[in-house]
Amino acid sequence: MYEFYPLLVVGGVIGLMSAIFIFAFCTIKDRKEAIGFDRNMKDSELIKRLFVYAKPHAKSFVAVFLIMLFSISYDIISPTLVGNIEEKIKGDFVPSELISYVIIYAGILIVSLICTYLQAIILQKTGQKILSALREDLFIHIESLSHGQLTSMPVGKLVTRVTNDTNAISMLFTNILVNLLKNVFVIFGVIGAMLMLNYGLTLMVLCFAPFIALFTVIFRKFSRKAYREVKDGTTDINTFLSENLSGMKIIQIFNREDRKMAEFNAKNNKLKSAKHRQIFVFGIFRPMVYMLYITSVLCLLYLGGRGYIKNIEFMGQTISSGVLVSFYMYITKFFNPIQSLAEQFNWLQSAFASAEKIFTVMDIKPEIVDADDAIELESVEGNIEFRNVWFAYEGEEWVLKDVSFKVKAGETVAFCGSTGSGKTTILSLICRNYDIQRGEILIDGIDIRKIKISSLRKHFGQMLQDVFLFSGTIRSNILLRKENVCDDEVNEACRYVNADKLIEKLPKGLDEEVMERGANFSAGQRQLISFARTIIHKPEIMILDEATANIDTETEILIQDSLEKLMNIGTLLIVAHRLSTIRNADRIIYLSHGEIIESGSHQELIEKQGRYYELYKLQQDKALLKNS
Numbered sequence: 054m055y056e057f058y059p060l061l062v063v064g065g066v067i068g069l070m071s072a073i074f075i076f077a078f079c080t081i082k083d084r085k086e087a088i089g090f091d092r093n094m095k096d097s098e099l100i101k102r103l104f105v106y107a108k109p110h111a112k113s114f115v116a117v118f119l120i121m122l123f124s125i126s127y128d129i130i131s132p133t134l135v136g137n138i139e140e141k142i143k144g145d146f147v148p149s150e151l152i153s154y155v156i157i158y159a160g161i162l163i164v165s166l167i168c169t170y171l172q173a174i175i176l177q178k179t180g181q182k183i184l185s186a187l188r189e190d191l192f193i194h195i196e197s198l199s200h201g202q203l204t205s206m207p208v209g210k211l212v213t214r215v216t217n218d219t220n221a222i223s224m225l226f227t228n229i230l231v232n233l234l235k236n237v238f239v240i241f242g243v244i245g246a247m248l249m250l251n252y253g254l255t256l257m258v259l260c261f262a263p264f265i266a267l268f269t270v271i272f273r274k275f276s277r278k279a280y281r282e283v284k285d286g287t288t289d290i291n292t293f294l295s296e297n298l299s300g301m302k303i304i305q306i307f308n309r310e311d312r313k314m315a316e317f318n319a320k321n322n323k324l325k326s327a328k329h330r331q332i333f334v335f336g337i338f339r340p341m342v343y344m345l346y347i348t349s350v351l352c353l354l355y356l357g358g359r360g361y362i363k364n365i366e367f368m369g370q371t372i373s374s375g376v377l378v379s380f381y382m383y384i385t386k387f388f389n390p391i392q393s394l395a396e397q398f399n400w401l402q403s404a405f406a407s408a409e410k411i412f413t414v415m416d417i418k419p420e421i422v423d424a425d426d427a428i429e430l431e432s433v434e435g436n437i438e439f440r441n442v443w444f445a446y447e448g449e450e451w452v453l454k455d456v457s458f459k460v461k462a463g464e465t466v467a468f469c470g471s472t473g474s475g476k477t478t479i480l481s482l483i484c485r486n487y488d489i490q491r492g493e494i495l496i497d498g499i500d501i502r503k504i505k506i507s508s509l510r511k512h513f514g515q516m517l518q519d520v521f522l523f524s525g526t527i528r529s530n531i532l533l534r535k536e537n538v539c540d541d542e543v544n545e546a547c548r549y550v551n552a553d554k555l556i557e558k559l560p561k562g563l564d565e566e567v568m569e570r571g572a573n574f575s576a577g578q579r580q581l582i583s584f585a586r587t588i589i590h591k592p593e594i595m596i597l598d599e600a601t602a603n604i605d606t607e608t609e610i611l612i613q614d615s616l617e618k619l620m621n622i623g624t625l626l627i628v629a630h631r632l633s634t635i636r637n638a639d640r641i642i643y644l645s646h647g648e649i650i651e652s653g654s655h656q657e658l659i660e661k662q663g664r665y666y667e668l669y670k671l672q673q674d675k676a677l678l679k680n681s
């Protein structure tokens with residue numbers, strides 16, 4: 054009885070620890086549900102959807118699996134070899150035998166290293182392919198969302214989906230899955246090898262397995278929560294950054310730096326403490342497993358040592374010093390994969406969490422989709438009709454109320470009215486950026502909901518108030534989706550809309566670099582570039598939301614002149630602020646609070662002496678004042 058005393062103490066300590074951890078485990082379970090961290094998609098569903106991306110690379114994965122079997126040979130065979138070497142050194146020392154063992158050992162090591170290298174290369178390549186396919190799908194999906202849907206989603210969140218979350222999934226394919234498999238194989242391989250050496254000692258090592266399993270399950274509960282918090286914190290910071298970096302100028306102008314800094318600090322601290330908690334959880338888990346490892350080594354030395362000294366035989370196996378050395382190594386090889394298995398389960402969880410977030414975005418049904426019987430619109434004359442159109446961005450807050458008008462092909466129609474009267478809204482409805490609630494919008498007599506969206510938008514040239522230039526060159530911004538256009542054509546288009554003078558002044562001409570959002574150009578210059586961009590695509594219908602702010606007189610004259618040319622190209626719908634533009638339009642529609650209150654030519658409306666006349670007088674007085 055006295056001989057088992059140390060074992061009883063060890064068992065008691067481990068049992069006590071387990072009890073404490075089980076108690077902690079039960080408390081965290083309740084809290085987890087209260088915070089609502091539970092995912093909605095089942096793991097099986099996620100696996101099924103991820104599998105779709107892995108399937109085209111099945112061959113690579115099979116190859117990796119086979120190579121992996123070789124690469125684990127080192128872990129399984131080397132301890133036995135070392136045990137044998139130990140026996141050889143101790144017994145009759147034959148150098149040639151020893152050398153052959155060393156050569157075998159080195160051979161296995163080299164094969165294993167080469168296999169590990171190959172495996173990593175293949176996996177990385179495959180992982181990157183999967184990753185880029187996933188990113189592409191996600192990006193294409195985001196592109197298909199309507200303006201309304203995009204407005205409701207923070208940009209930072211989308212960026213996190215496309216970058217961080219897809220990365221977590223690539224980890225799944227390049228690292229996690231293979232290592233999970235590898236560790237499982239190593240564990241079983243090591244158990245097999247140990248059994249061949251000694252049943253009794255193997256059983257002793259296996260006695261520790263339930264405790265490791267217990268610690269692992271508990272650890273997973275804690276760490277999963279920590280992971281979620283870190284993830285949410287990261288998304289939060291990304292969202293905050295992408296918004297505030299874009300608006301940094303405003304923040305500086307309004308002296309909001311301190312306030313924003315405080316907001317950022319709060320988010321930053323939240324992420325920091327989430328990370329701390331995560332590190333803490335790992336900090337507890339690793340030493341726990343290490344403690345078990347040390348305990349098992351002590352047990353091995355105690356039991357194995359006794360068995361060796363007393364030469365105890367168990368089911369035909371005795372314990373030699375070589376067996377003890379091998380077992381000492383096997384215990385390390387047994388505990389390592391178990392410990393990393395637990396951590397890999399965590400990575401797996403985090404990859405699944407990312408997968409769910411990505412698939413949630415992918416599952417958002419685009420609001421504006423082609424009808425099943427949508428037609429391709431080959432050519433367009435340019436007749437537009439609004440028939441009793443009612444539209445609201447949200448609920449029943451009507452922005453357009455029963456709006457009806459007709460535009461004949463080739464006509465220029467100007468919309469005017471006070472800010473918020475619905476001018477921009479009308480223009481974006483024609484391109485079907487939003488769907489209307491009641492009424493019809495017809496192009497050449499066809500309801501736009503019956504036309505394929507891509508085919509519809511192909512015939513439009515939109516020049517919006519807030520011209521968006523992408524980072525790149527002037528040329529790439531003018532061409533956008535168009536390819537194979539020679540510089541002469543680009544120059545011609547620029548000349549037509551008076552953008553040539555602007556471009557000539559630039560040191561690199563068409564190759565001049567455009568910074569993000571076109572920050573290195575003025576509003577007027579951006580508008581001119583957008584004119585060139587529009588006419589090079591030769592649209593039948595042009596839509597122009599005139600820029601009002603920040604335009605110097607010189608550019609204004611250029612814009613004015615090119616506007617008159619644009620009127621001759623095709624149908625032109627224009628939100629006009631300048632008198633001269635308005636005057637030249639075929640028809641003027643005056644909007645107020647989403648309703649058409651006056652419509653007619655400049656002359657007609659002046660004679661009517663209504664709201665348009667008032668606006669006209671107001672602007673004329675201002676012009677006189679300016680000139681005097």
Ligand SMILES: Nc1ncnc2c1ncn2[C@@H]1O[C@H](COP(=O)(O)OP(=O)(O)O)[C@@H](O)[C@H]1O
Nearest residue numbers: 204446447452471472473474475476477478479
């Ligand atoms: N994306 C949007 N979501 C909700 N309401 C909007 C949106 N865009 C515009 N509105 C609202 O619709 C009304 C008309 O806006 P808009 O057509 O831009 O006016 P205008 O161009 O004549 O100044 C305004 O009251 C505005 O607040």
Ligand SMILES: [Mg+2]
Nearest residue numbers: 476477518598
């Ligand atoms: Mg507007």
